[in-house]
Amino acid sequence: MSKQEILSWTSFITSLSVIVIYVIFVFGWPAFIPDYSGNIFKLFFNLFWIAVGIEIFVDAADKKFRVSKDELDLLIEARGMRNGYYFLSAAVILLLFQMFLSEIFTNSPEAFFWFSNTKHIFHFLFIVLLSSALIKRATQIYFYRAEF
């Protein structure tokens, strides 16, 4: 496994952990599912620190990897970046469209126009940013494991 592939995995795990922990904290645990929030939080909290530890170790052991990044890594990174960017663009366009609609239909119930609240917009953008990072890393892992 090359250095960049290891870093893709660790970054994927850290992004996923942050999303899960953030969603549990902000939105809480769904009422219709038995409450495992404590266990899930603990699991992803530990995963996050394990991934950070591996990342630091890999960076420290840089000499073990004779070449840290080459042209194939750059190509795979570009493809990951492209997919992440597409997702981010689509999400921002959806947000702008919602804001535009909520300006026109001001008397509609707020539940429909979820993004009319600034706090909700912040949560949405934060989750979208992390998700686009997740998509970037997932794409990279796919190309490392399946394509090349």
Next chain:
Amino acid sequence: MPHKFIFTGLSFEMDDFRIENNIRTLRFHHQEMTQQELADSVGVTRQTINAIEAAKYSPSLELAFKIADVFDVPLEEVFSYKKF
């Protein structure tokens, strides 16, 4: 009949043409050079050499010349563009 182009990132290829290589054979004839040794000589990772050898990835022109230089042969002896 018009050819269909498939965008592969760093190169364009037609669906009935393919870039083939003799890297495996050349490595064998050079004291059974390992993929890692070749990768170190040209400054890429072993995974990249493996992908090139398996024809899953077409290298840049610069890398292709470097590989040919390691084996001390012309480029066309390492890579060929063939119809299949």
